[in-house]
Structure formats: C-alpha cells, structure tokens
Amino acid sequence: MKPLLQCEHVTVQFGTHTVLSDLSFSVEAGDYLSVIGKNGSGKSTLIRCLLRLCPLTDGRIGTAEDFSRKEIGYLPQQSGIQRDFPATVEEVVCSGCLGNHSFLPFYTKKDKLEAEKNMHRLGICQLRKRSYRTLSGGQQQRVLLARALCATRKLLLLDEPVTGLDPEASVEFYDIIRELNEQDHIAIIMVSHDMQKGLEDAKHVLYLDGDVQYFAEIGEFRQSDIARQIAQEGRQHIHLREVYYDRKFT
C-alpha cells in the first residue's frame, strides 16, 4: 500500500536561500512522526509545504489514492489566532467541517454530529457556549484540536502544540494525542522544538538542522549520534539551570 503522505526530494528556496534541500520521508497510515529541530531549521516551511501553502522549488509530495491533502487536520500555532476574537467553542469546532463539501451554505446534520463527537472526545462539551477568548490556553488548544479532527479522519498535523501551555496541560495534551494515535489510528505529524517530550510517543523521527536531515525509526534514532548530542545538550541545559538556582537560593 502507498504511504499516506510521501515527500520525495523536496527542495524549497526563498530567493537564493535554501530552506529545505532534497528532503525525503514518508508517513504511513497510523504513524506518529515527530519533526524536531531548532528555530530556523525549516520546520515551519515544511508544514506550509505539506498544507500546500508554500510552493516547492523542486521535488513532489504524493498522497495515497484515497487521501487528499485537504483532509489534513491542522492545529496551527496559537499565535496565528487573535485572542480576543468573539466566537463560541461550537462555532470554532464546526468550522473544521467546511472542507468536507464545497458549496453548501449551511452545516449538514452529519457535520454537526461530527463536531459533537469531537467535542465529546476532547471533553469540551460543557464549554460549547463559552466564548473562545475566555478559555485557558489548554482549553483553547483542545478546541482547535477538535476543529482539526472535524477536518480529518486520517492525519493530524500539529505545529508546536504545547507552546504556551503549563507543564500539567502539556502532559495532558500529549496524552490526548497518543490516545488519538493508538485508539483512533490517526496518523500524527508533530512539529516541536522540545527534543525530549516531543519524542516520547513518536514512532518515527525527522530531525532538521540546516544541512543535517535525518529520518529514522525512533529506536534507530535513539542510538544515533544526533540523539546523543541532543541528550548532552539537554543535560547541559539542566546543569546550567541547577547552577542558576543554586546561586539564586544560597
């Protein structure tokens, strides 16, 4: 069977600046791919390419026959949405259904059921009449995830989903994602700069850092030099933090 999504030799240049060069990887149905890398490593550009928001300079992105890239459920970074927008939770979640049909002016019964199901699945039914702008960061993220689920049955694309969430809310959020992946067999592509937490549930890893591109299964990735390097950097980071706190409190 063809993979759900297949990037072949994708290259993107802005002017003379090459952001992605000759990148190849694939995502199978039910896969969980973590895309990690520092800021400026081309993660955001890759997302935009997958969503067809950014033209490829070279290469192609193919999909399985029964899958269109319109059906990718997308969870954008929070910063893209204005926080004071007047909209109820219900209105936001339902808007995920719009890609399913092209010209109907109203939501169908099926759309409404789908929205209902996804609000239920994410435990936000009791918030349905609440205004989006009055919710906490974690709740807002659940609302946007419910909207994304309305747009897809197969593939979720998450862009830095836990940025701005407190530690407790981000643990909960990772749990939800794992559940969707394991129980509902929705393939996940998660972009993250958190190189520890972002990898815990992953089945595949794509590491981007300038010229270095590394796509591997999680087990293989953990054995690699890159993983060791990341772990070392992480330890240094923790060490620095401890030194800082020691100085501060003694």
Add this chain to the structure above:
Amino acid sequence: MTENLRELFSPALLHHIILPALISGIAVSVCAALLGVSLVLRRFSMIGDGLSHVGYGALCVASVLELAPLYVAIPVVLGAAFLLLGQGTSSKLKGENTVALFSTTAMAVGILVSSKAGLTNDVSHYMYGSILSLQKSEVILCVATALLVIAAFVLLYHRVFAVTFDENFSKATGIPVRVYNMAIAALTAVTVVMGMMLMGVLLISSLIVIPTLSAMRLCRSFRGVVVGAVVLSVIGFVLGFFAAVAMDLTPGASVEVVSVGIFLLCCLAGRLRGAE
C-alpha cells in the same frame, strides 16, 4: 426646531428627500456593518478610511475632467481595495502603512487637481456627504449593493467566519481564501463609495468600525456580533439622521456621534454584565 419637524412631515419632502435618504442610509449601514465585522476582526479597521480618501481623490479628478463621478470613483476604489486587501495578512508592505501611503497620496492628488481647476465648492460636497440631495439612481445603487452584500453573507456566512478566524487553517482545508478576500475587498469598495455620498469622506469609516466594536462589547459569539453590529448600525443611523434633520445638523457627523454614544452604552452594559 418645531418648524423643522413640521416641515419634515410634509408629504412632498417626505417623499423626495427623507424617504430616499432613509432607505439608502439604512442600506449602506447594513453593508458597512456586515463587512466591518470581518475587517475589524482582521485588524483592517482603517481600510474604510483609506479607501474613502482614495475615492475622494478620484472624485476630484472626475469632476475636473467632467466625467460622471461615480463611474470614476467606483473602479478606482475597487482597484485600491484589491491592492490593499487582496494580499490578505501576508503582504510585504504591512497593512496600515500601505493604507496611509494610498490615502494620503490620493488625497493630495485630489486637492492639487481640484484647487488648480478652482472646483473647491463642488468637491467639498463629498467631504460631508449629500444624503439630503440623492438622485434616484444613487438610491437604487445603494439598495442593490445592500442586497448583494446581504446575499453574500447569508450564503457564505460560515466561510466568512472561517476565513476571518483563521486564514491559514481555511487555506489548508481547501477554502479559496484569496477569492473571499477579493470579494470582501470589492464589496467594501462599493460600500465605501456609497457611504461617501451619504456620510462624507471623513466619516464613512465610522460606519464600518463602530457597530462591530459596540457589538463586541455585548456578544460572545460571532453570530451575535454580526447580528448585533447590523442592528446597532441601523439604530445609530436612524437616530442620528432624524436628530440631524430635526436640529438642522450635518447628518454624517450626527450619525457618528450617536454611534459613539451607543458604543459607550455598550461598553457600560458589557461591564455591568461582566461584573455580575
């Protein structure tokens, strides 16, 4: 004042002046409020102001060249609206800078051309609007625009919501965002030109911005804000218009002041409700 009121209800005046003014005013208020919701929420509040200045420039040039003002103004403002709004939120020259550039340039050209030709009187007409001396064709144009805008909003309501709320998500799910941006730009352009005739260059943008701001104080949902903006806009227009006729004020300015009054009331009401 009583004399004014008595005059107001004389049949001839009612038929030839008050009624056309009311009809076209309500039509433009509805259009401006509907489009305003999407513009204000996407932080394009000053677009109405910018476009009306562009329209003013076009009208000046048109009257110097002795062309029909509307047939020059509408295409020019349409062009400007496409350039300003067509790019969406991702243009290189960021929103407000482009608006400032466009509006001042057009204004300057208009002033230069008309002062050179000695037409200051004729053109100042558009500064403050001429809601009490409308021609039949203008009334028809206002009503037609309103019907078009209302139809577009009813048919495309959910998509307008999606595009306004989150442009990138909408693009990703296959909604032709660019087409919607263009459509909103075109309708805004026509509404602004109509509004200029009624309210004047300087005040049309209040019709676009204030009703949405008022409704946002009161409503939590998008639907609520859309409906609220339309209702408040029409109330503001009707009250302001009659106040102007009764007390012999400039209609545009009077409508603006009443709308701001409504906005302040809404702020108060919103705060009271929030405190409960």
